[in-house]
Amino acid sequence: MRTDLLGLTTDALAALTNRGLVKRAGKEAAPDLRTDADGTVHGDFAGGPTASLPSGGLDVARCTCGAAGVCRHVVAVVLAYQRRHADRPPEADAWSPGDVTDDELTLRIGARLMTAARRSFEAGYTARVRRAPAPQVELPTATVRFLIPGDLGFVHTDTVAGSRDDLIALAVWAFRVADELHPGMREVRVDVGGSPAPGTGSGLERALELAGTVLREGAAHLGEGLDATIADVQHDLDAAGSRWPLLAVGDLAGQLTAYRDRSAHYRPELLASHLAELHARHRAVIRPDATLRSSVLGTTEAAETPLRRARLESLGCRIRGLAGRRIAEVYLAHSASATVLVLRREWDGDDDGPALAGRRIAGITLSALATGNLVTESAVRSASRTVRLATGRISKTTVSASRGAWADLSPSLLVTDLAALGRELDALTLRPIRPRVEAELVRVVAVSQVLSLAYVPGDQRLDALITDQAGNTATITATHTTTAPGRLDALAAVLEGGLRHVSGVVGRSAGGIVIDPIGLSTGERVVVPDLEPAGAGVPFAIAGSGPSGPLTAVLTDARALLAEAAHHGLARLPPTYDDRLATAARRLTTLGLHRIAGAVTAFATEPVEQTWVDAYLRLEVALDLTFSGAARTS
Template sequence: MRTDLLGLTADSLAALTNRGLVKRAGKEPAPELRTDPDGTVHGGFPDGLTATLPPGGLDLARCTCAATGVCRHVIGVILAYQRRPAEAAPRPLPWSPGEVTDEELTAKIGARSMAAARRAERSGFTARVRRATSGDPVPQVELTTTTVRFLVPGDLAFVHTGTVAGGRDEVIALAVWAFRVADALHPGVPEVRVDVGGEVEAGTGSGLERALGLAGTVLREGAAHLGPGLEATVADVQHHLDTAGLRWPLLAVGDLAGQLASYRDRSSHYRPELLASHIAELHARHRAVTRPDATLRGSVLGTGEAAETPLGRTRLESLGCRILGRGDQRIAEVYLAHSDSAMVLVLRHQWDGHDDTAPARRRIATSTLAALATGDLVTESAIRSASRTVRLAGGRISKSTVSPSRGGWGELPPSLVVTDFAALSRELDALPLRPLRPRVEAELVRAVAVTRVETITYTPGDQRLDAVIADQAGNTATVRATHTGAAPGRLDSLAAVLAGEEGEPRFVSGVVGRTAGGVVIEPIGLAAGGRVIVPDLQPAGVSIKLAVAGEERHDPLTTALLETRNLLAEAAHHGLSHLPPTYDDRLTTAAQRLTTIGLHRTAQALTTFATTRTHDSAETAEHAWIDAYLRLDTALDLT
């Protein structure tokens, strides 16, 4: 009996091939089957074609038709085999991929792939393990680069990943080892995040020493006093981090350099608090991997991440698009859900803002931006970066097709769909601290189910629209969008869809977060009336009548934290060596205010920074500034 073929569900077959092929196979005339003693299944079709399935996976299947790869005849043989009365489907037994031995892994993926996987394990990596349930009988492991799904219990021939051949084998080993750790530390827990490997030898450091030197120079001199002469140093640091495979610090240094360039260009993209946060982030990552109870290098430094990962034949479902304006430039960010890896990828396109072509009509590859932002992309040319951006490889664009989407986002992986706002709030609470999380794009993009829209209001002073939506349990969240000249139709379109003028809104997609303890969604798309609507791509229209909200006032705690963080960000802007004489007095006042509202440790960190500026070395003052800024930034994230 071929238990591997009997264990394949329609969803598993669709994951290994595609859903359309499985549907076409189901419409084919039933083949005549015979089975060899070694388990090889042969299927003969009425038109004379023959498909053969030896044990060992679909890659070994052969058919006499002209199709390359797995064809509908091979799938038809599997479906016919499952329908045979004598082949009763076995009852699935509790099984964990962690039961697979290293010997079995080596036999499947080979010694070379095992060696590559061991190198990744030594660096350490973080994985989210999901055990099989009655609703989803396929155990799976979400790695940073892909999701590994074990489709048939105990059979490594039927493992699905989102990577192409070559990078596929080693992630199978990583997923098995992640299950072993989960089985040992968290037995029976349906879903758990685990750290695997990552033993760091004493005295090895973080590898960020050059980056910390660059951050120290910026903090001492400030953006206001640094000229273009720092570019060579930045390039050297980036080359060093890239060579060492430190992906997340490399991206942080890139953003730091971008803020300095924005200041020199007098760009509105420059913000002192962003500059300060990039400096503090580099120190936070260094401290996390060098302290006695060091966090895994892989999760904090991105050492196990490939710079780019080619994807196989991939289906990407658009969740919408955001249009950004940076000076004279316009940037479109299309958010694409990759179901196979349970992650959202970002496709970027940039153009000159003086070009009068409407954003929706702009061409990206062979499609318009509007088609990509509201459709399903099937491509063989997608290449994903470590930060989860995606590009379409040149020369293979013709192998990409786009079809309209009806916004069936409820069928996306559960980790990308929000139906319970209270559960979402708990998920946000459990996230690692922001300066230590993997630097991935669209980390918090979700498709949020809308049961009803309670209110829609407009705040004129901030040019902001707020819509309160509710889930089935009555929990609420706020959909929040702000006007921008780069997307003049954003607010009008969003208000119209949420008011039901385009049909009943079923989902709103966007970046989820929290403000003042409540869940907030920054929208990028909506599903309503059997289609996807992207507010940022709509032309300015006639505004619907909205209730005018009063000006928002932060609570005293949030106000104090924001103002104190901005005070510390001034140090990164002007430089510790160039602060005005009144700065220390302002630090003292801010510390007293934080003490009054009960934030004693944060106030003490501020006082320590003020003291070291007067009595200690420049290096000590830098470290005191880092301590104070990280405390403030963390407190703001938790409010």
């Protein structure tokens, strides 16, 4: 009995082939089946070809029709075999991919790829293990799914077939760690292999020298002479595979360029955060209880990974303006890997969202991409979860309109319990050392009821209080921008007319969960507020902006004060700066934030790079933790 063929669900067959092929196979006339002594199943089609399925997966199947790869006849044989044995009861199986031995892995992927996998293991990597509904592992570069218990012939990865089979070994080893440390947990993040190796250096030393130069001189006093140094640092980080620090240096360079160009994109707090982040990542990998280097530095992240045939469901789009350019970011749910990818495109000019909706990407309008389902064989995913459509393969990309059936998304992306989402947010690794993943906190939230709408004129902001089925609340909050003139009107219309799901960036604010919306689903269609034209106005209650809590205000003011040091430079601080630092420290002390106050005072006493980094990191982390109740221990 071929239990492997009986265990293949329609979704599993679609993952191994594609849905269109499965549908065509279902329309084929049933073949005559016969089974050899070794378990090979043959299907003879009347007046047509013969398909043969030996053990070992669909990739080893053969058909006399001459088609390249798995054909509809092979799938039709699987379906016919399942129908013949439909009365066989399913077997209970407590199998885990962690049970697979290294010898079995070697037989599956070969000695050469096992050697490559062991190198990744020795470097260490981070993985997210999910046990249900089917075992799968999200790795830095791809997702691996085990479709049939105990059979490595039915393992699916979302990379191009055969290009990264070493990932199968990495996924098995991740399951071993999860089975040992977290048995029974449905989903868990684990660090696999590697060694912290404290005291051996981080490889960020040149990046820290660059950060020190920027901090001492200040963005206001640096010219283009630093560009060559930045390029050298980026080259070194790229060669070392330090993806996350490389992105941080790129953002730092972007802030310096924005200041030189007098761009509104420049913000001292962003500049300061990038400087502090480089130090935080350095400290995290050299301290005695060092964090796994691959997690902090991104050293196991491939720069780009080509995906096999991928089905991507759009969750909406965000339009941003930057120095005479317009940036469109389309958020695409990749259910096979339970991740959200970002397709980004830039144009020169000052067109707003409605005008950009007709612009084309890979021959498809931005509006269609932002509200549709994309099927492509030309997608290439980056380490930071951006995606691009490879040139020369545009003809293999199609898009169809979406009805916003987001209830079928992966449980990792779909939020039906806001309380559970709050716990997930509270458990996140501290932001300065988290992987730099695009759309990390983009989720789809199921809406049970809209309790209230309010418009804050001073901030040009619309707030909507929503609930889940259990009555837990969250706030959808959107702010008007010239690049998205219809954002608030479109949001208000859907909120009042039957919102089913909202996609957006989730976070904490004012003690609760907030959602910055990028897409809306009514169950019949998808609405993208940033691409909608302006309407007739906001016909609902006006609310006052309301002061932020004293804790948030004091922390925010203190952080802005330290960011000012990065703007002016430690060697050129204003005459009143010491008095303002002393005031900030007193306010922090009054609120019981003694450690943060002490760090600010230490910087005031000795304004050097290390004391600035200490104080800024404490403030940044405290602001992240404030709303989970942890800031008072900082």
